[in-house]
Amino acid sequence: MSRAGIIAWQVLISVTLAVVWEWGYDLHERVPWLVPDLLDPYFVSKPSAIYDQFLHASCLVDKRGTWNGWSSGEFSKCMARSENNLWVATLVTLKNTLAGFAVGTSSGFVLGLALGRSDRLTAIFQPFIVAANSVPRIALAPIIILAFGLGNASKIVTAWLVVVFLVFFNTFEGARSVDRDHISAARLLGASEWQITRTVIIPSTMAWLFASLTPAISFALIGVILGEFIGAQQGIGRMIIEAEARGEAAGMMVAVFVLMIVGVVLAGIVRRVQAYLLRWRPQTVGNL
Amino acid sequence: MTPSIRIETRDLGKVFAIDGRDMRAVDGVSLSIREGEFVALLGPSGCGKSTILNMIATLLSTSSGEILIDGKAIDPRRPDPKVGYVFQRDTLFPWRTVQANIGYALELSGVPAAERRERTETALAQAGLQGFGHYYPASLSGGMRQRAALMRTLIVQPQILLMDEPFGALDTHTKLEMHRVLLNIWEREKQTVLFVTHDLGEALTLSDRIILLSARPGRVKDEFIVDFPRPRDAVTLRETPAYGALFSRIWHSLGEEFVKGADT
Secondary structure, three states: OOHHHHHHHHHHHHHHHHHHHHHHHHHOOOOOOOOOHHHOHHHHOOHHHHHHHHHHHOOOEOOOOOEOOOOOOHHHHHHHHOOOOHHHHHHHHHHHHHHHHHHHHHHHHHHHHHHHOOHHHHHHHHHHHHHHHHOOHHHHHHHHHHHHOOOHHHHHHHHHHHHHHHHHHHHHHHHHOOOHHHHHHHHHOOOOHHHHHHHHHHHHHHHHHHHOHHHHHHHHHHHHHHHHHHOOOOOHHHHHHHHHHOOOHHHHHHHHHHHHHHHHHHHHHHHHHHHHHOOOOOOOOOOO | OOOOEEEEEEEEEEEEEEOOEEEEEEEEEEEEEEOOOEEEEEOOOOOOHHHHHHHHOOOOOOOEEEEEEOOEEOOOOOOOOOEEEEOOOOOOOOOOOHHHHHOHHHHHOOOOHHHHHHHHHHHHHHOOOOOOOOOOHHHOOHHHHHHHHHHHHHOOOOOEEEEEOOOOOOOHHHHHHHHHHHHHHHHHHOOEEEEEEOOHHHHHHHOOEEEEEOOOOEOEEEEEEOOOOOOOOOOHHHHOHHHHHHHHHHHHHHHHHHHHHHHO
16 A cells, blocks of 8 residues: 555544544434443543643633733743643653653563573572562552652652553573574684673673663563552643533643543654664664 | 794694584694695585684683693683684675774773774774775675684784684675685784684685595594695686696595485
């Protein structure tokens, strides 16, 4: 299928979904067998209402629906009024996601490398890792909030907890499967033990680490939102909880859309970085 | 003055434990290879010829016997820097460019970047890889990769070269091309070479002497002097009557071992 054809289909599907979402429930009275109850705007809102809510939540328009210009100062006044407006919430969630991602991938890599290269450490720690990994991460979230408070730290820890195992297992596998001939080659070319670690084992294992980065960034975002659900003052997850408490479907939907955009952008960036770092591979896997 | 012995094995043996049973791979092999000599170690598959080479390279431990390089017993924990090794399969580091692969050993010993670049450029040219320095191994052909691997070993100018069927995975045409490259380098540098192969044509083309191993367990069965004049041409050499005569003599002896090897 041609590229134009694919895009045409994608546009058609998007428009259809938006139309059904916007006006579909209007037909509910007349043809109840065709329109499910779930389409009720009370639950899922409507595209137009979501758009309006977006403009309000982001301080782009005031309560009467007029645009807040930069010059009038209305925008900054609105921003100052709410400590968890859309911009602040997005920034907070983004920052915590990146922090959790960074801490999770680096510690997962170090742990995976250390255990992957040492049979003794593996033998000692294996049962602990298996046990820890079988605990659903969500079950630990309340404990983390209790221990680390409502601020950023608890969100970063939750994200770390979700990411670290994923990266650990990938790195562990990678560290175990370093090509023995590569190690022999390096040794015969005069490499010391440390040089072998630095020039063969680490780069070879990095390939496995890079492959886990795309899922890791998505996991980090899940971890942060999870933490914000349980207890937070700021963040997109907090916005969703607040909107839910007020029964505002549009407010929740705005947050969901922002999360979607954040997720797509983050994954896109990571995938680019990953493709660059793995450019030496015959073909980059997972090039979606 | 006769050239000195550079590689010597005395009554070398290797036993592998496979499924709890001892399998004797190499038995009582005594070899001596002189300075500047090109020796081919020829034998059927599974006869232990690579095992012998790997023991000399310290990649494998010995079960019995001794290995001496320049009259001194080798240290199994520390490879001798005078010895270069070329693997059967290409072991270039895929995450390094071709040039960075070739310069690897220089990097290890702390040669400054400018000198490294100069020496790797020369090596690339020698291997006919000009302009491919910034490529990653994955985008090169098998022959090019093996040439790069050869240069990675040769860049530190080892006086002794151990080669484990380095061209075994290449097609005939590429193989002959590799013979030309290797002969060129060797005529100039005259390293002491121990070259493992199961390809009689290859052994005749390259070596001064062929040591024929028996089927498992590997023992020295016979030895042949290959006294074709040098420099040799890998292609035209094969058309001379002397080549044909020696080929059939060794082929007969080798053939017996292939039959025995197939029985076990």
